[in-house]
Amino acid sequence: xxxxxxxxxxxxxxxxxxxxxxxxxxxxxxxxxxxxxxxxxxxxxxxxxxxxxxxxxxxxxxxxxxxxxxxxxxxxxxxxxxxxxxxxxxxxxxxxxxxxxxxxxxxxxxxxxxxxxxxxxxxxxxxxxxxxxxxxxxxxxxxxxxxxxxxxxxxxxxxxxxxxxxxxxxxxxxxxxxxx
Numbered sequence: 001x002x003x004x005x006x007x008x009x010x011x012x013x014x015x016x017x018x019x020x021x022x023x024x025x026x027x028x029x030x031x032x033x034x035x036x037x038x039x040x041x042x043x044x045x046x047x048x049x050x051x052x053x054x055x056x057x058x059x060x061x062x063x064x065x066x067x068x069x070x071x072x073x074x075x076x077x078x079x080x081x082x083x084x085x086x087x088x089x090x091x092x093x094x095x096x097x098x099x100x101x102x103x104x105x106x107x108x109x110x111x112x113x114x115x116x117x118x119x120x121x122x123x124x125x126x127x128x129x130x131x132x133x134x135x136x137x138x139x140x141x142x143x144x145x146x147x148x149x150x151x152x153x154x155x156x157x158x159x160x161x162x163x164x165x166x167x168x169x170x171x172x173x174x175x176x177x178x179x180x
Contacts, residue, residue, distance in 0.1 A: 029079070036076045043069045 047065045050058055091101045138145045 030085070033076075033079045033085075036072065036079055040069065040072050040076060043072055 043065065047062075047069060050062045050065055054062065088104065091104050094101050094104055134145065
């Protein structure tokens with residue numbers, strides 16, 4: 001097995017994967033990976049400077065920088081064992097096309113905003129339909145509509161009381177006391 005190949009799996013990223021990182025991700029491992037990448041880039045820059053101004057006297061420095069780069073790349077190849085990150089295939093395609101990977105994030109956000117607007121429109125349309133139906137029913141069956149409204153009011157009051165008793169917000173979120 002190649003030492004630069006990702007550990008576990010076949011090294012292929014599924015095109016349906018869209019998560020940035022798994023929930024079990026340790027931020028320390030991610031920081032180590034980022035630091036290793038930055039150190040490797042710095043070593044490559046130093047190596048580039050040494051090679052571009054190469055003369056016979058700079059050969060020991062060139063060999064030392066090559067050895068440092070090899071050691072850092074070896075260290076980087078061991079980091080995937082501690083760090084599990086899923087990268088969407090679309091990001092690799094954008095990079096292959098010479099585009100900025102931030103375009104992927106922008107596109108995902110734009111799609112989410114568009115879907116949110118569609119969903120909001122549907123919810124507003126359903127609220128309007130409900131209001132219209134209640135108005136029509138109120139004209140035809142005023143007693144039944146009044147009974148319905150009383151039942152809805154009692155049910156809503158009971159749900160609110162239960163939510164407050166369980167220290168929950170009306171939207172379902174749990175209140176968290178700030179740590180002192």
